[in-house]
Amino acid sequence: LQHYLREVISDPVRSAYCKLRVLCRSLAGNAVYVLTVTVPSTSLAECKAKRGFLEFLLSDLPDARLLREIFIFKVIPMLNPDGVVVGNYRCSLAGRDLNRNYRSVLRDSFLCIWYTCNMVKQRVLVVSLFFHSNVVVYCDFHGHSRKNNVFMYGCSDQKDASQCLQERVFPLMMSKNAKDKVSCGRQQCSL
Structure with missing residues (x-):
């Protein structure tokens, strides 16, 4: 996934619609990236879905262009880099299911979730105050056991x-x- 993100950012066509930054560092110190996809500024079974979603958003298709004009997309391609690195698909390095801890206030135990929730809260505030609009959809792409x-x-x-x-x-x-x-x-x- 990191290779793919570097490929996107180095592509002159796709990189015009996105910006990659580190949202936070996980417990093991791995980077949790956020990819912002929108209209170019003037001044990723799961990986396939994420990658297809990103390929579509970054394409030159009319629907993708229209969506970028109307919406700002904040994409965190991998919310659980520590778990994935050690072979877990749901649990963090601490052995906890991140999907069951969105309401946790334990910042240091669930860094990725904490930063994601704060980013969404901040976005909701900014969008509602300055654009008189709202966050429309929060999508979490991942596999399910059943x-x-x-x-x-x-x-x-x-x-x-x-x-x-x-x-x-x-x-x-x-x-x-x-x-x-x-x-x-x-x-x-x-x-």
């Missing part, structure tokens, strides 16, 4: 009906446009 293809979770707020409807739009659009990958039958989801 589920295949694409599945999605939402952050439903039962008190806010409009928010409840808004978070169902993206999964519904995905199910309509990728029927072979996203299933939304009565047994699979509750849209």
Whole structure:
């Protein structure tokens, strides 16, 4: 993945749409990268999906150009470099499942998660204050021990009906446009 990121950044066409930086260092000192994909500034089974997603975003296709004009994409290609280096696909170097610790306030135990959450919170604040908009989607690409293809979770707020409807739009659009990958039958989801 790091080789691929260097390849993207050194490509004059694709690098025009993205910027690579280190978000933080993991417990073992490995870099956790964030790739920002958007309109060029004036002044990545999982790896394949990530890579396909990034290839699309960085392409010159009309849909990719339109998405870059409308949205800012913050991409962290690998959130668990320590775990991956020692052969874990879900657990960190400390043996903890990072997906179960998004609410943890233990910064030093879950550095990558802590920095990711803070980046999202900061983005939400900046986007809502200056652009009168909101973070639209947070995507976490990773394998699952029992589920295949694409599945999605939402952050439903039962008190806010409009928010409840808004978070169902993206999964519904995905199910309509990728029927072979996203299933939304009565047994699979509750849209």
